[in-house]
Amino acid sequence: MKNLMFAVLCIAALFSNCIDAKPVKKILILTSNLIDMGDPEKHDARNNLWEVAPPYHIFLNHGFEVDFASPKGGKVEFQMFAMGISKYTIKYEGFLDKTNNTLKPADINPDDYWGVYIGGGYGPLFDVANDKAIQSIIARIYEAGGIVGSAGHGAGAFADVVLSSGEFMVKGKKVAGFPNSTEVTKSWAKQGTLLPIMVEDKLNKNGAFAQNKKTLKDKTEVVVDGRIVSTLFLDSAAIVAKEMIIAHQQ
16 A cells, blocks of 8 residues: 555656646747848848758757747748758758748747857848847847857847847857958959948947957857857858757756
């Protein structure tokens, strides 16, 4: 009888713990709805697949659920063809199911997420960067102890995020973002003149220490400064995701 009672109490305790257990937080990936920015070469989309699909794969394979969001919600499109991990995650990991049905800012509860990641392509500079609702979501995730990550132009999308203190989130932080020296060589953006902001300039203006090919020994280096993780180019986008996970688990 005592053994039966002990078993009942153990089961009750386990059930109670399940009820009280907090849900595991997710990761949020922000993407752009932009397709045409008026460039002469008329590229089809403004999200860089190689800066979004590999991090998505890394997050999934470390056991985290991933949500995608964009300023308007719905389908977002990508620039660059699928190969390697990008092709794998599209075929086997439901990447297109997510990116064909991105959330709107109003659908998002920042408390559900331990971090937010923004990949490059020019798109985020046009619509993610100036979306007040998205800026507020990033600020809330960060101020709750969350991690913010980016690759390429993604850093420009959070450069204007203001915290409750009134200071820019990037102030005093080393942040890597697509550099001016490379921007001015790109014909499809008319040497940067089509862009609403230059990432390096915006970061420095808001108090960050923008990292570029002059300040880094390796241009593919991932820069970790507190809870902001960033890299200049697409080569290291997956490593940004891994470093975000490491920072989250510390």
